[in-house]
Amino acid sequence: MKKNQIIFTGGGSGGHVVPALTLISKLKSQNFEIIYFGSYTGIESKLTEGKVDRYIGISTGKIRRYLSVENFIDIFKVFIGLIQSLWKIFFLKKGPLVIFSMGGFVSVPVVIAGKLLGAKVFIHEQTTRVGLANKVASKFADKVFVSFEDSLKFFPQGKVQLSGYPVRDIFLDKTIQTKSYKGIDLENKRKPLIFVTGGGNGSKLLNDKIKHNLEHLTGTYDIIHQVGASYIEEYRKLENESYKTADFLGDEMPDIFKAADVVLSRSGAGTVAELMALGKPSLFIPLKIAQKNEQFHNAMAAKESVGSIVVEEDDFGSIDLLATFEKIRALDKDKGPALRNNAVDFLLAQIRASYE
Template sequence: MECSLSKNSNFIFCGGGSGGHVLPALTLFHYLKKECPDARFISIGSKSGIEKEIFTKNSLEYYSISTGKLRRYFSWQNFLDILRIIKGTVQSFFLLLKWKRAHSVVIATGGFVTVPVVFAAWLQRKKIIVHEQTTRVGLANKICSYFADMVLVTFEDSLKYFPQNKVKHLGYPLREEIFTPIAEETKIKDFTLKDIERPVLFLTGGGNGSKLLNDILDQIRPQIENEFFIVHQCGKAYESEYQSRETPFYKVYGFIGKEMIDLMKTAEVIISRSGAGTVVELMSLGKASIFIPLKIAQKNEQYHNAISAHQILGSKVIEEDELSAESLLEAIEEVRKIGKKSWVKNNPTHVIGNLIKDF
């Protein structure tokens, strides 16, 4: 579909605080950039958050504002953060004046940095679209939904949390690589995926790693290493510790980048935390996986994300309090029996991107 927008059109992305809020925006940026090459793409975030690194690395025009966190409980820090949010709203208001209302749409993907931007955009009557990734709604997106023209959700279960006259269930923006065959040459440091002869077991605690998941793999590794080729994304903080334990069939990486999708396609068993992006990508690949939700996640959102995968694909969910070597070994055997299932055929990125283009 060709872009009907002029080169004066502005797509303004805001979202941050974690990679889970930034990556959907980045996926939509890449799609819209391909469809509307003459449009202008802007990103707004905090001065030092992960969003700054990710957006600037991908050549988005980036502007920083002051931001603070609103808590659902009493804290003296709330008073300081309210002042920061007010400051960020003023900064956002004057920043957004640079771009004409009729030619601009703000796309907010979660995190408290979005609140000042969305409120300022509402004051200027700019078009606003909010995207919610998780099954349980964050406070920032809940606030933003009252000022948005449209709210898009990943999971159908999230529809009930937003104003019914403006919410749509369209799914999660997925990277195009999800729908392409495994690249023959995909290599992760010193090995090529197609050359692995054993079934692959992949464990990841996310980009920062998880000591809990690292430790449990250490416990079961002697029992599974004769059967699997094990790939372990341990987090950069743990990299030197675990790399010293490598064997020909156990490979350790602090962080795995763009090769991650092909690795997930190759793996027979995947053990992971259950952030929304990870869960939806694995569901889209038809992979019944083993999820160990982060216990302290807001509103236990990781648990509910994982339960969605369990209900649809039969993925196994082990809560932190129930995690043991025995429970994990049992889950590994169970997911191997399930095999691959089909869940999604079309990429929601196209649907969401086209809606934004025509909004």
């Protein structure tokens, strides 16, 4: 049976790629040939390795909202990327074709080229605030899907639909597969568990706060702390029976999320959506320098949905961490998951319908 072709694009950060991989994993078993357009050496080239049928690298540049000499250089890179995309898609296209963009500047030339060549163009916006790349790309899109209701107002009303965030299936099942981490039992806990993460690169702000309160906290809690590669040597020396560190967590992270009584985290869209899917109130410290303060708005969506606590960076240093954790533990945990995988089902249905 002839396979349907679909092109995914998006990159610049894992936040654009991970939700794409959630959809890709489903489509691979549904008679689709999956092609991914990304930058030559960006994170998308690494994260998609072995998970797509073909990866095509193109030239990419960043469009800035302010005057910069780099804009003049990057506009040529974007133009080259557009020519490359037109050339590649023209010779790839064997029938109906969907371009599914997850955002990031690498996606813009692919979206424009796809539209010029008659493909159906879908865009997904993961965050509560809209990046410039998706704003530009939306002009060429047939449909724009958003993760949060608050994002609807940023796109043309005739195109935009609320789909939700495509959360991985593992976050919709509260069963814990990983039974322990470095001797801390995740299933039959001897003490309540705190999980701390500042993302894959870690957060000095969160790390320092835990370090300064470590003795106080470990009297009550076990702690698993993703500190980031740059901090692992420093923090590994602090490990004891109740405190374990990691530079980066991969397959273990969903189970640690599930087991944790309290999560202290930055508030990237993926993390927020996953914790909302688990119905787990958390303590979010939004990254102050995030574009359009998007992490703050992501965290506020979780506050409204499951009662998470949001503390801005400037106030984080002065809070009583133990008292705040106890406040989170006292919150109503009977709300259940705030998100279902309706987003995945909905988006897959939109894709399939485009080939009928």
